[in-house]
Amino acid sequence: MTRQDSFGSFVALPFPQTMPVLPTYIPQDVDMQAVKAQIAAVGVSAPAPDLPGLLDVVDHARDEGIDLKIVLLDHNPPTDTPMRDIATVVGADYPDATVLALSPSYVGSYSTHYPRVTLEAGEDHAKTGNPVVSAHNFVHELETPEFPWSVLTIVLLIGVLAAAVGTRFMQLRSRRSATSAGAIETSVVDPNEGV
Template sequence: MLAHIAPARLPLAATIPDDVSVDAVLADLAADRVSAPAADIAGLRDVVVRAQEHGIDLSVVVLDRDPARPEQLRDLATEVGMVEGGTVLVLSPSAPGTYSDSISRVVLEGAQDHTYTGNPVQSANNFLDDITEPHLSWGLITALLVLVVVLVGGVSYVAKVRRGPSTPSVDSGDGDPGAGSSDERASVD
């Protein structure tokens, strides 16, 4: 009897929120790397300048409505980032989305967790603070651990070579392990 096989479910294709024009966002970003409501532009420009001081090419997009799915914010950030390059932060009233061609996804997602405050300028500042703080270099830590293991192995090898070849202990008796010397036999009796 054949087992029932569920139909394969394909992941949803990347989508941009319906009411957002990528071309309009890119046009807004062209002048100052900010696409946001007028009330937030000055504060977000300051965040972009501060990011540049840290060597980060940041673009910030603020939407006035939440998309149907939060993933659409990441999809929009990716679309913008593929054209503009650098790091893109997209904020909606209740969630962030990010893309970067220079910052790891792990760091971006960690920063996203601390980003949202409800205030786009404060959220962008939180994001920037998080991505610019020093992070552990797991590659460096791994390389150091490998080096320690190699050094310990090398020291162990050198110590073994200096001891010389291991030889089994030799019995000084007459070849019969149970015979022993006459003094030993007398003390047992």
């Protein structure tokens, strides 16, 4: 890449001026316009037999303060990558929502409210093969309080620091005791020395 400087000369730039956008991989047999229309209408895009159960999950999530959108495919894509891409495309239209994309074997999700580690834990619990159970498991994982790793790390660091300071204190104390004992031994005079 080059640009023209103020003197009219072209200068090579060391890096691109815009960040490239990674392409999404949506399988050709997934009609994203139909998916988006169903999500806009009821919050779920799914085949008719699974729709009532998934609507119940969305209602339960709403009661828990989670704006959940669900996309269910009735077949697996070639890999699991499209599931996250589908969730991301739907999530772009609903930035405050959490989107769950399910297929018989794969799961993907998108959210601006939950960290990726929480979403992936939810995805792990959502791989059941039953879409309603999978969606329930995913929501349950979002509701579960996270373990306070930061607090544990701080407590462990303070413990290690206290142990190091305590060990150093004991080393200095034992040296002083050894020095004091050596000084006492040299100050005691042997009575036979003068003879």
